[in-house]
Amino acid sequence: MQQNKPEMKITRTEKSTLSHVDFDNLTFGKTFTDHMLICTYKNGAWQEPEIKPYQKVEMPLSLHALHYGQAAFEGMKAYKQIDGNVALFRPEENWKRLNRSAVRLLMPEVPKEVFIDGLVELIKLDQNWVPSKPDMSLYIRPFIFSSSDFIAARPSEEYTFAIICSPVSAYYSGAVKVKVEREFSRSAHGGIGFTKAAGNYGGAFYPTEKAKQQGFTQILWTDPKNHEFIEESGTMNVMFIIDNTMVTPALSDRILAGITRASILSLGKEMGMEIQERSVSVSEIEEAAKNGSLKEAFGMGTAAVVSMISHIGFDTDNVVEIPVPEKGIGAQIKKRLNAIRTGESPDVNGWMLKIN
Numbered sequence: 001m002q003q004n005k006p007e008m009k010i011t012r013t014e015k016s017t018l019s020h021v022d023f024d025n026l027t028f029g030k031t032f033t034d035h036m037l038i039c040t041y042k043n044g045a046w047q048e049p050e051i052k053p054y055q056k057v058e059m060p061l062s063l064h065a066l067h068y069g070q071a072a073f074e075g076m077k078a079y080k081q082i083d084g085n086v087a088l089f090r091p092e093e094n095w096k097r098l099n100r101s102a103v104r105l106l107m108p109e110v111p112k113e114v115f116i117d118g119l120v121e122l123i124k125l126d127q128n129w130v131p132s133k134p135d136m137s138l139y140i141r142p143f144i145f146s147s148s149d150f151i152a153a154r155p156s157e158e159y160t161f162a163i164i165c166s167p168v169s170a171y172y173s174g175a176v177k178v179k180v181e182r183e184f185s186r187s188a189h190g191g192i193g194f195t196k197a198a199g200n201y202g203g204a205f206y207p208t209e210k211a212k213q214q215g216f217t218q219i220l221w222t223d224p225k226n227h228e229f230i231e232e233s234g235t236m237n238v239m240f241i242i243d244n245t246m247v248t249p250a251l252s253d254r255i256l257a258g259i260t261r262a263s264i265l266s267l268g269k270e271m272g273m274e275i276q277e278r279s280v281s282v283s284e285i286e287e288a289a290k291n292g293s294l295k296e297a298f299g300m301g302t303a304a305v306v307s308m309i310s311h312i313g314f315d316t317d318n319v320v321e322i323p324v325p326e327k328g329i330g331a332q333i334k335k336r337l338n339a340i341r342t343g344e345s346p347d348v349n350g351w352m353l354k355i356n
């Protein structure tokens, strides 16, 4: 039987909205489950976490995060497995990464008991919200923000950590057309590119919108100095299959260390692929795309897992088509990763945390 942790207050909803949800017509991130977790930090300490019905929270307009952007988030998923279990994918990695973001933004680290134990309790309560249809999952959004109510440009004294959850459909975005970005940058050396700071996304919307107006789907970010080296693809890490080698930009303080990226590198090794984490120049990729040694390119991230790239725009008038093989490396890896998540393949790496 479930035993509530004494140090966590749990209030169940009296009217679940689950039966009103049309699971066949979900818009990403617009439907929320019955419960949420919220935990505040004040007087130098985390307070008792609380799980309660999903609801609006009253906030002052002097809310610190709105003015100074001390805010960071995580994105992760819970999956329904073939034996009926619900399991989380590598949640400790998200907990550690949220705390790396928190440290860089001078926010307090979230204790494991609050993040992991709280998350498990929350998902237990909302487990009927985890869709069982193929490729559907429950998207989980843990986040932390500064919640003092003053507008002086100094660090906040109070912080709020919360988790909300949203059932999501399969992410059939199709292959994407990416633009090599040579004007704007998403991050700089010494900056906050390696964190999931809210402001990184706010700063990316404008260049992404410009790329869309030019007919692209996403941006292929390059280094901020000379725009010579490839860094990421939109909000995903990027992988190139050159001949038989998996080539991905090496991590740095400008690149977000994706959990999907790390998992795909492990799977690639298991599949016997050669793997290179190194600098990847735009000119190398352009040459490989033109001489045919670039066999595939794809983005890697929680939302789409693998998002195939069908075109790379080196310039607006220099767009090169990239093969999207139906049974290529990207497709195989996506299948393998999904099979581990649903429990169809054995979880040899111990990635899944079963919640029931």
Ligand SMILES: *Cc1c(COP(=O)(O)O)cnc(C)c1O
Pocket (backbone or CB within 6 Å): 075, 196, 232, 234, 235, 236, 237, 256, 257, 258, 259, 260, 261, 300, 301, 302, 303
């Ligand atoms: C979240 C994110 C990723 C992917 O990380 P995952 O842990 O695989 O979801 C990659 N790049 C950026 C910029 C991101 O925000």
